Amino acid sequence: MIEIADGSNLRQEARDALNRVRQELISRQTEDGHWEGRLSSSALSTATAISAMAAMLDQVADDDQARLRRLIELGVGYLNNQQNPDGGFGDTDRSHSNIATSYLVLAAMTMAKNAVGRSLSADAKASLDGYIASAGGITGLRQRYGKDKTFVVPILSNLAIAGLLDWKQVPALPFEAAALPQSWYRLASMPVVSYAIPALVAIGQAKHFHHPSWFLPLRMVRRCLVSRTLGVLDRIQPDSGGYLEATPLTAFVMMSLASSGRGDHSVCRRGLSFLEASVREDGSWPIDTNLATWVTSLSIAALSADPEDDREWCQPGLVEWLLSCQHQVRHPFTGADPGGWGWTDLSGAVPDGDDTPAAILALRCLDRQCDDSEITSDVDIAISAGQSWLMGLQNRDGGMPTFCRGWGKLPFDRSSTDLTAHAIRAWAVSGTSAEGEQNFGNVVVKAIAFLIRSQQPDGSWLPLWFGNQDREEEDNPFYGTAKVLLVTNSAVGAAVDQWQVARHRAVDFLISTQNADGGWGGGPSITPVYGESSPVNSKQTCSDFTSTVEESALVVEALIQFKTDSQSGPELQSGPELDRKQSASTAIDQAIIRGTEFLIQTTRHRLFDVPWPIGFYFAKLWYYELLYPLIYTASALGHFLSLVDADSSGGSTKTL
Incomplete structure (x- = not known):
């Protein structure tokens, strides 16, 4: 059972917090009964949308040009309010500056100035240039992505389309490979990931148009396959016009085709419809719909x-x-x-x-x-x-x-x-x-x-699609470890000794990394935002928190799941193993209680209204989702109450 101090109101406080979070989460349902959520607006997405529309501007009808100019001006206005103090731009309004987004904003503002006469102020432009130089320029950009060309080549091509880079510096992409049967793609040693085929085709064609290969046979093959691979783009474009519902991927395709004079192609027209349908009132675009x-x-x-x-x-x-x-x-x-x-x-x-x-x-x-x-x-x-x-x-x-x-x-x-x-x-x-x-x-x-x-040497597991911007490697062992620990013994079947050892190491890692506020994750960047964003309490109160709601809730649920599994194991009567198990159980109980208290406090401060950019989208693009704090807190508190109620009744808690 979990040991709660005599006289503690923890169970009732958890119940009250859960009721509040549940009410908030249920209120976010659509009329159809499901949830849609809301992704953070993205400076990166907005920049790519501006570049795409600016590239198409002189290739569309007059009526379309007027609409594009209006959207470009709105986007420029949004970006002008997103620059960080260091001069750079981050993926969201709560993100650190990064070289990729900063370069994309530079390209977008350059093209916007030519298209509608609006851009960054001279001081803001100088500050942006300073950040890019301090981040290593093009060399720093290439280092960020290593061998993976999925995102670095689109950024370089965007810079070339904006006239800020010679096309000679843009690596060629083998767009001709898209003419192969789809089942052969993974055997063709593609330099981009599986979901980036549209960018491979469009950017590869743009490179071929602006700076064709010196090798005549390859140049001839590519020339012959332009139409066929363009047909691939047409065939795999969804009805909405947005590849993967993603503004950056769709915009890279559009600007690349437009740069070679094909801005009126049906792929670009459908892409433009997608951009027009997904723009927000403030002139921004999210990373995905x-x-x-x-x-x-x-x-x-x-x-x-x-x-x-x-x-x-x-x-x-x-x-x-x-x-x-x-x-x-x-x-x-x-x-x-x-x-x-x-x-x-x-x-x-x-x-x-x-x-x-x-x-x-x-x-x-x-x-x-x-x-x-x-x-x-x-x-x-x-x-x-x-x-x-x-x-x-x-x-x-x-x-x-x-x-x-x-x-x-x-x-x-x-x-x-x-x-x-x-x-x-x-x-x-x-x-x-x-x-x-x-x-x-x-x-x-x-x-x-x-x-x-x-499993990492410290006992953690690292996830693929989530990160922590305050960690040097931008990885997130709290999310990854929590998700792996949710695997129950019953799901695994027969207890595997190595697996049980791995799980205990993971629990030790989580207990050892619990923050002073009782939560997990987060870092220096979160404190001022929590203080400024709490609609209920003072900055001083909220500045005591350094952990995120999302990471903390995930870890609490994972520890509860581990404890539930441990309670269902064979009873030990006496001996050193029993002492060790009891000591470990006490440490887990304390971590769960402190984590639950953290979630209760953040709920009182309505910090579930302050989602944090822990999400990675394609190619390591940061996002936050408004529903994550509510969802993860509701799940953790629900499992906590199930555990407490099961302990008090002598029954077993329900698990998923």
């Missing part, structure tokens, strides 16, 4: 964690909506088989290895209170298809990639610890056949072996 499927799945699981959950939030049609997000045909973008889920219900989504297990777990939560046998059958079929889809995605190393099996050469295509753990939990969901369970057992063994090999 939304993460509706992802945040809905997470919200369902979080609300279901409450032991007193009455399911009033489960509006009619929610199950059908989530089922409708499952991809039913082979995906034109990645060639993925049917059965997976993407991050949004919009046409630009691609099925992936994180949103699919999240949807599976959410559907099983919903199925528990569904009285309709037909819907229950549909849920079982969807879950089975999703589990099989995940099996087909698993890499040879046992880990799970994001989109495509076998593209493991570049960072964002490699196997990931957090995705692997998520898949294991999804495979453990009940309702599969005996044959299916046997197959899942085989893939779980490989997945656990991957996780054991991937």
